[in-house]
Amino acid sequence: MDAATLSRVDVTDAAAELLRHLAASHGPLMFHQSGGCCDGSSPMCFPVGMFITGPSDEFLGTLNVAGIEPVPVYMSKSQFEYWKYTHLTIDVVDGRGSGFSVEAPEGKRFLIRSRMLTDQELEAFGLS
Incomplete structure (x- = not known):
């Protein structure tokens, strides 16, 4: 198992359903999690191009949701x-x-659920 075959991010079925609905109205989407104020501890969903990432952002992976373009996920x-x-x-x-x-x-909001990486994932990501 290597980092190329693993993902640091995933999406629940309920979130995927909402993403399909939102993509129908807004086009391709992306997530960014800043950790700052103003609800920054929640992942923010934007139409691609409405939030510009840069060198202070880390690409975590892509959510592959059936029926829409892949959704990239970033974090500061x-x-x-x-x-x-x-x-x-x-x-x-x-x-x-x-x-x-x-x-x-x-009337919905995205949130992050987390779990610790497994020993195998830690090794693949070079964190062990």
Whole structure:
């Protein structure tokens, strides 16, 4: 098992369903998790091109959701230092999240569920 065959991110069925709905209205989507204020601990979903990533961002992987274009997931490098030993799953719950994320008007909000990387994943990502 190597890092190329593993993913640090995944998506629940419920979040995938909402992503398909949002993509129908907004086109291709991406996630960014900053860890800052203003609900920054929640993943923010944007139409591709509405949030520009740069050298201070870490690419975590791509969510492959049936029926829509792959959804890239980024995190600020500073937050990644705290989360690099975890696998992240994007889920959705009822409630209003940040007004900047495209799901906000839907009465839903994305959130991160995490688990510690397995020994095999730690080795593949060069973290053991």
